[in-house]
Amino acid sequence: METPPDNDVLWGRSLRHAHEGSPALLGVSLGVRDGEILAVAGPRGSGKTTLLRCLSGQLVPDEGEVWFNSAPVHTLRRAARERLRRERFGWIDPSPRLVPELTARENAALPLLLTGASHRAARQAAQEWLERLDVGECARTRPAGLTQAQRQRVAIARALVTVPEVVFADEPTAALHRADHAQVLRTLTTAARSHGITMLLATHDSGVAEFADRTVALVDGRRTAPEGALC
Amino acid sequence: MLKESRADARETEPDEPEVPRSEIAGSEVPEADEAGGRTEPGAGPAADPAVVVPGGLLPSGVALRLALRGGVAGALMRCVLATAAAGVTFLLLAALGQALRHPHHLAAGAERLAWCAPPLVATVWLAVVSARGRAGSPAADALAAIGVGPSRLPRILAAQVMWTCLLGSVVAWGTFLRLRHALAGTAALPVAGVVTLLLVVPLTAGAVCLTALRFRLSTRPLPWGLAPAVAGLACAWWGRHAKASVPLPGGSRDMAPAVLAGWALACAGVVACAPWLVALAGRALASWRPGPVRLLAGRALRTDARRVAAAVAWPAAVLALVPAAFRLHAGHRPGAFTLLGAAVVLGAAGCAAVASAARARTNGSATRRTLAGLGASRSVLVRVAVVRAVVVIGVAALAAAPVSWLLDGVLRLR
Known part of the structure; x- marks a missing residue:
């Protein structure tokens, strides 16, 4: 097996994946440097989400390799990949996907509780992140009582609460109005930079790429621009 | 997105053959239903002129x-x-x-x-x-x-x-x-x-x-079922010495109308206050600095109390009557019609419970997907389900036991 370059925290090589026969990724290679914000740009159906899911260990690619911190991810068993996602990665969906029966603070605290943190510590960390993301006053409200923008902020707080090494944000502003777009992205990228979190930001909006250090373009499951190519 | 989440559910792994297969089985059923249902409106009603009528x-x-x-x-x-x-x-x-x-x-x-x-x-x-x-x-x-x-x-x-x-x-x-x-x-x-x-x-x-x-109905469960339950038990107790004039099915024994009315009221009461009891149990479970398992199980019970209660209330009410029914029929062989009636009641209550539980499971699938997205291990999800089931069965037993015991006591006194 070929070992990845040392300065890449996350590395995917010749990733191919098909969903029930429909091809999504057709040999994508990608390296993500430590602490950078990398935008994965492309229209709907270009394979952005599949690429992020393969890199984050949610999906095992049909072909190709994924390495994280110089250790292979694609060969890990399911339990080990779950643990990796729980402890080292954060994930933000296009729509918030909060647990409806828990309050905003409990939702944000959930990843910490799952990693075995004490209730008090998890609660405190969740409250701090909610306040940083301007939704501190909604801490005791359930998702049904929040606006979509507030829910998405809670989802972002949930992804950052464990201070993960890599955050995967799959179109984090897709469900928001334009007014909220820039603000949410600014908060997200600022938080990532101030805590040294590496971030992959999938987007179909060219404006989003402004917030990133580097952009990788995908079309029909393939990388198009050679910009920032590492392989 | 939908495609991708399905692909995730079908993801298989060579080193853990059993586990993903069960997951596939779990996700296949609603999907098959979905596929059948989705083709239906497009192909069926539109193609059949008998179905598309001016009135709808x-x-x-x-x-x-x-x-x-x-x-x-x-x-x-x-x-x-x-x-x-x-x-x-x-x-x-x-x-x-x-x-x-x-x-x-x-x-x-x-x-x-x-x-x-x-x-x-x-x-x-x-x-x-x-x-x-x-x-x-x-x-x-x-x-x-x-x-x-x-x-x-x-x-x-x-x-x-x-x-x-x-x-x-x-x-x-x-x-x-x-x-x-x-x-x-x-x-x-x-x-x-x-x-x-x-x-x-x-x-x-x-x-x-x-x-x-x-x-x-309103989603907030209230304890108004306690009143009929208590009234029913009181009615059965009060009427325990009254003249038995209503023949029971099978014709083997007669029973006082007050006791019979008390039975019915107590059963209705148990069913009516079950959601409140389940919500109360959920609240108690998630109190005092809960970890993820207690928090998720308790909050889910509290939110879904009405559905969960629908699954267990009728079996609990029916089971509460079983000891009393056995005491009544002691020494008599029940007739075929009595057995048929009892089989319908028990079978329908059991199947309704299974169907309600399955529905509660489907409703919780969004939460399960969210948790899986957070990397929650399978054991956490299993533990949440087990804690929920144990609490629900405990609540059902707690609600049914006093009713059963009192009714049995009434019959023993006679």
Whole structure:
């Protein structure tokens, strides 16, 4: 097996994946440097989400390799990949996907509780992140009582609460109005930079790429621009 | 996104063969249903000019089509419902036959007819549970896309229930005809009476389903069921020395009307306060610095109390009566009709519980997907489910035990 370059925290090589026969990724290679914000740009159906899911260990690619911190991810068993996602990665969906029966603070605290943190510590960390993301006053409200923008902020707080090494944000502003777009992205990228979190930001909006250090373009499951190519 | 989440559910791994396979089985069932349902509105009603009429979609036509392509779980549910309906209709026809054989004992015939009420109630409850399950299915979502929304859907589902029950009634009618001489003697059967009895279960079930699906109760459970439960127990206690004048099914024993009314009230009370008890248990479970398992299990119970309670309340109420029923029938062999009635009640309550539990599981699947997205291990999800189940069974036992014990005590005193 070929070992990845040392300065890449996350590395995917010749990733191919098909969903029930429909091809999504057709040999994508990608390296993500430590602490950078990398935008994965492309229209709907270009394979952005599949690429992020393969890199984050949610999906095992049909072909190709994924390495994280110089250790292979694609060969890990399911339990080990779950643990990796729980402890080292954060994930933000296009729509918030909060647990409806828990309050905003409990939702944000959930990843910490799952990693075995004490209730008090998890609660405190969740409250701090909610306040940083301007939704501190909604801490005791359930998702049904929040606006979509507030829910998405809670989802972002949930992804950052464990201070993960890599955050995967799959179109984090897709469900928001334009007014909220820039603000949410600014908060997200600022938080990532101030805590040294590496971030992959999938987007179909060219404006989003402004917030990133580097952009990788995908079309029909393939990388198009050679910009920032590492392989 | 949908495609990708499905692909995730189907993700397989060579080193853990059992676990992903069970996950595939879990995700396959609703998908099959979904596929069947999604093709339905496009291909079925549009292609069939008999269904697309100026007034909109004919409820019975769509109902039949949905019933025929509803998947294995749906077919099984309809089979059980039809069987229960057949049992109740057979009991009703048998009561009619008895009345025809002994035309001078009208009171006895009326009592037999009245004893068909508990199996009828159980069957109607099963029908409501099955219709509610369909109301939340992907097929219902697909129908909503072509304009069959909350006002039209109940009619389709009620029609579906009605057809299923009618099928059961017809089967019961066939069986009754085969046993006619044993059950009704040589007397001619009154056509109006037979038709009325054949339509009792389908029409009642259809009407109750329509009402239950139209009107949604408030989501916040209240303890108002405590009053009838206590009143029922008090009534049974007060009437324990009264003259026994109501014959029980099978004709082996008589019972005081007050005790009987007390039973019914206590059962209704247990069923009515079950959601409140479940919500209370959920609140208690998630208090005092909960970890993820207690937090998720407790909050889910609190939010979903009404559905969870629907799954356990009727079996709990029925089980509460079982010891008392055994005491009453001690030394007597129950007749075939008594056994049939008891089987319908127990079977319908059990199936309704299983269906409600399955529905609660489907409703929780979004939460499970979210947790899986956070990297929650499988053991956490299993532990949440186990804690929930244990608490629910504990609550059911706690609610049923005093009722059962007091009723048994009343009977022992007699």
